[in-house]
Amino acid sequence: MEFNKLLIERRSVRKFDASKTVTEDQIREMIDAARFAPSWKNDQPARYYAVCSPEKLAEIAEGGITPNNIHKIPGTVMLVQTFVKGTSGFNNGVADNRCGDLWGAYDLGLSTAYLILKAKDLGLDTLIMGMRNGDFLREALQIPENEELMAVIAVGYKDEEPALRPRKPADEIVKFF
Numbered sequence: 001m002e003f004n005k006l007l008i009e010r011r012s013v014r015k016f017d018a019s020k021t022v023t024e025d026q027i028r029e030m031i032d033a034a035r036f037a038p039s040w041k042n043d044q045p046a047r048y049y050a051v052c053s054p055e056k057l058a059e060i061a062e063g064g065i066t067p068n069n070i071h072k073i074p075g076t077v078m079l080v081q082t083f084v085k086g087t088s089g090f091n092n093g094v095a096d097n098r099c100g101d102l103w104g105a106y107d108l109g110l111s112t113a114y115l116i117l118k119a120k121d122l123g124l125d126t127l128i129m130g131m132r133n134g135d136f137l138r139e140a141l142q143i144p145e146n147e148e149l150m151a152v153i154a155v156g157y158k159d160e161e162p163a164l165r166p167r168k169p170a171d172e173i174v175k176f177f
């Protein structure tokens with residue numbers, strides 16, 4: 001898809017077509033694209049837990065997703081994202097500046113942008129869910145304690161056409177010097 005079109009037409013989708021299936025190969029292509037995102041000293045702290053099997057999806061849906069998000073996930077594969085703590089933004093275990101592990105979150109956010117745009121390019125849509133049950137997901141997916149669990153991304157085929165949500169004008173968010 002043409003780059004500007006991709007940027008402008010991506011939406012958070014909250015209703016997916018449950019008759020269609022997202023494949024592991026499609027998820028692999030998305031992760032593959034996300035690998036090209038920049039990161040602090042090329043640390044690459046992003047990690048993904050791809051929940052594809054119907055059994056594991058049901059388990060995650062049961063306890064890993066908060067009630068306000070639960071209706072949004074039928075028909076999706078879920079990607080649980082983490083970043084490895086104490087690496088990005090750190091030198092030999094010492095934080096390089098006051099941001100500390102915020103740099104790990106920063107790097108993960110960059111790779112997320114690549115990931116969700118690649119999904120769109122593949123004809124898929126996504127919903128980033130920051131509202132999730134981290135303790136449940138950590139246990140269910142055996143996520144180690146040195147990884148910070150961030151969002152869950154639902155990936156599927158859209159079954160709605162969401163309107164563009166309002167955006168602040170560029171001049172409101174930039175100061176030129």
Ligand SMILES: Cc1cc2nc3c(=O)[nH]c(=O)nc-3n(C[C@H](O)[C@H](O)[C@H](O)COP(=O)(O)O)c2cc1C
Nearest residue numbers: 010011012013014069128129130131132151162165
């Ligand atoms: C870090 C983050 C967390 C989010 N968490 C949720 C969520 O838990 N549930 C939800 O429905 N949308 C969630 N969203 C989606 C945002 O509401 C959405 O991106 C925003 O309203 C802009 O709409 P758009 O993505 O369609 O452009 C989240 C987005 C981000 C980036």
